[in-house]
Amino acid sequence: MADTAASAHDLTPAATVRAADARWRVIARNAFPFIVVGVIWEIVALAQVFPPRLFPPLEVIGATFWRLTASGILPHHAFDTLLRLFAGFSLAAIVGVAIGILMGRSRLAEDVVLPLVSIGAPIPGIAYAPLFLLWFGLGNVSTVLLVAFVSTFPIIFNTWTGVKAVKEIWVRSAQAMGADNRRLFRHVILPGALPYILTGLRLGLAQAWRILVGVEMLAAVSWGMGWMIFGAREFLNTDVMLAGVAVIGMIGLALEKLVFQRLEDYTVVRWGMITS
Amino acid sequence: MTIATLTSESPERKERAERWRSGLRAAAALLVVAAIYEAFARSGLFPPALVPTLPKILHTLVASLMDGTLIVHAMMTLYRVLFGLGLAIVVAIPLGILMARFKPVENFVLPLASALMPIPSLAWVPVFILWFGLGNTVAIAIVFYAATFPMLLNTWSGVRAVNPLWLRAAGAMGAAETDLFWKVIIPGASPFIITGVRQAFLRAWIAVVGAEMLAASDFGLGWVIYDAKEFLNADLMMASLIVIGAIGFVFERLVFGSLEKATVARWGMVRTAKS
Numbered sequence: 251m252a253d254t255a256a257s258a259h260d261l262t263p264a265a266t267v268r269a270a271d272a273r274w275r276v277i278a279r280n281a282f283p284f285i286v287v288g289v290i291w292e293i294v295a296l297a298q299v300f301p302p303r304l305f306p307p308l309e310v311i312g313a314t315f316w317r318l319t320a321s322g323i324l325p326h327h328a329f330d331t332l333l334r335l336f337a338g339f340s341l342a343a344i345v346g347v348a349i350g351i352l353m354g355r356s357r358l359a360e361d362v363v364l365p366l367v368s369i370g371a372p373i374p375g376i377a378y379a380p381l382f383l384l385w386f387g388l389g390n391v392s393t394v395l396l397v398a399f400v401s402t403f404p405i406i407f408n409t410w411t412g413v414k415a416v417k418e419i420w421v422r423s424a425q426a427m428g429a430d431n432r433r434l435f436r437h438v439i440l441p442g443a444l445p446y447i448l449t450g451l452r453l454g455l456a457q458a459w460r461i462l463v464g465v466e467m468l469a470a471v472s473w474g475m476g477w478m479i480f481g482a483r484e485f486l487n488t489d490v491m492l493a494g495v496a497v498i499g500m501i502g503l504a505l506e507k508l509v510f511q512r513l514e515d516y517t518v519v520r521w522g523m524i525t526s
Numbered sequence: 527m528t529i530a531t532l533t534s535e536s537p538e539r540k541e542r543a544e545r546w547r548s549g550l551r552a553a554a555a556l557l558v559v560a561a562i563y564e565a566f567a568r569s570g571l572f573p574p575a576l577v578p579t580l581p582k583i584l585h586t587l588v589a590s591l592m593d594g595t596l597i598v599h600a601m602m603t604l605y606r607v608l609f610g611l612g613l614a615i616v617v618a619i620p621l622g623i624l625m626a627r628f629k630p631v632e633n634f635v636l637p638l639a640s641a642l643m644p645i646p647s648l649a650w651v652p653v654f655i656l657w658f659g660l661g662n663t664v665a666i667a668i669v670f671y672a673a674t675f676p677m678l679l680n681t682w683s684g685v686r687a688v689n690p691l692w693l694r695a696a697g698a699m700g701a702a703e704t705d706l707f708w709k710v711i712i713p714g715a716s717p718f719i720i721t722g723v724r725q726a727f728l729r730a731w732i733a734v735v736g737a738e739m740l741a742a743s744d745f746g747l748g749w750v751i752y753d754a755k756e757f758l759n760a761d762l763m764m765a766s767l768i769v770i771g772a773i774g775f776v777f778e779r780l781v782f783g784s785l786e787k788a789t790v791a792r793w794g795m796v797r798t799a800k801s
Contacts, residue, residue: 279633280637281637282633282634283633283634283635283637283638284637284638284641286634287638300657304656304657305657357548358551360548361547361548361551361552361555362551362552362554362555363555364552365552365555365556366555366556366559369556369771372771372774372775372778373767373770373771373774374731374732374735374736374770374774375732376648376732376735376736376739376748377735377747377748377751377766377767377770378767379739380739380751380752380754380755380763381751381760381763381764381767383755384576384755384758384760384763385576459644459646460646460647460648460729460732461646461648461732461736462646463646463648463649464646464648464649464651464736464739464740467648467651467652467740468739468740468752475649476648476649479649479652479653480651480652480740482652483652483655483656486656488653488656491652491653491656492653494649495645495649495650495653498644498645498646498649499641499642499644499645500644501644502643502644502645502646503640503641503644505644506644
């Protein structure tokens with residue numbers, strides 16, 4: 251977050267040196283807390299305050315990480331998890347945006363769908379997991395459907411709010427200038443609602459991600475990060491678990507930084523709907 | 527609510543008629559969905575154990591509420607959520623304030639928080655099971671983990687968002703450091719803090735149900751649902767789902783709604799809370 255401020259400075263020769271200097275300082279500042287925590291972890295682990303099987307030192311976790319990555323096990327788990335995430339999320343995005351727009355444009359749809367959505371939304375998605383497992387069996391189908399189900403709600407709500415928030419005067423002036431329904435939708439309503447829709451998609455993806463790992467543990471899929479760390483419990487492989495948790499964190503971070511910030515920069519920020 | 531304000535230009539009677547029609551349509555929609563479900567359940571296309579009829583679900587719900595089992599489980603779940611949430615409030619709000627007021631604290635905590643935040647709380651369940659054993663501690667620790675970050679970040683941005691003009695004005699009027707803190711910074715940041723608590727509760731509520739399922743702790747609504755799967759008790763599952771939804775709804779609307787009304791709305795800062 252902080253490094254965008256540094257790169258915003260103009261790049262005269264003297265300033266380049268200063269900018270490089272400042273960038274190093276930012277890196278050092280961000281690395282410092284991790285070093286402190288790492289050293290404390292290392293001390294606690296090596297002093298064997300806890301059994302080493304349960305609290306492995308960092309180098310063991312690192313070695314496990316390399317071993318699992320080199321043998322292709324970890325990438326396979328991660329890939330399957332991502333595949334499920336995107337399958338579920340795409341389903342949710344298509345259905346959620348469609349329902350949300352329908353609700354925003356038609357009073358009838360709003361009246362019919364809103365009570366159903368309001369009843370379903372306050373129940374945490376993971377609570378449905380056993381029901382889905384009962385109905386659709388263990389494995390992929392339940393996992394993907396549940397992820398889709400869970401992430402649909404924020405997408406519907408935000409899309410609906412977004413379409414409602416499109417200024418009436420924009421719609422009326424477009425109509426007065428002779429826009430037909432299709433052009434009204436494409437050029438006024440969709441761009442107007444897009445900041446909200448993107449927020450909804452973002453929330454939906456975050457929700458899906460938060461649920462997915464837990465669902466994988468429950469659904470006993472054969473590959474997947476959740477199953478990997480949950481299965482490692484049986485053998486007290488804390489190093490495998492912690493390596494897995496680290497990878498989960500990296501995937502989560504990448505989703506946020508690479509997928510959504512990019513998407514936002516290319517659309518709503520460029521159109522000047524929000525300032526970045 | 528927003529609909530009412532949008533159509534405020536039309537006469538009041540027309541608006542009331544519209545609201546009536548909305549209510550009727552909503553009721554009709556619910557009835558139709560219930561009827562479709564009931565038809566499915568009675569059609570015999572699916573095993574009745576998997577798709578119980580509505581009267582059966584209701585019967586199970588009432589029976590398990592009456593004999594107290596579901597209430598005990600709900601109490602257990604609530605205890606875990608509130609314990610973890612309380613812990614998170616005690617840790618995260620002071621830490622968030624410190625972060626906003628002192629740069630070194632921010633420099634230290636923020637990178638750690640942004641590294642931990644993308645890890646879903648449920649990913650920690652197996653690790654915590656090994657560390658703390660099955661049972662209450664795991665669930666509470668997971669709730670704490672899930673609730674801390676939204677609270678921390680909201681408090682932090684809330685304190686930072688306090689208008690510097692207010693601080694300078696209060697300072698010019700001779701407010702001491704403690705007055706400044708209690709009378710300007712805390713009320714100024716409170717919309718954000720309350721939003722934080724709200725988000726934290728939602729996350730905690732998800733986390734506790736998942737943790738109870740995975741950490742098999744013999745008590746709690748999550749465990750009831752998960753255990754019911756083993757015996758194909760879909761009716762009990764749906765009854766607990768209803769209870770979970772009801773508790774979530776009550777907290778979201780009544781507890782936090784009235785909390786908001788008692789604080790930020792009364793202080794006239796509800797616009798910031800909504801945005």
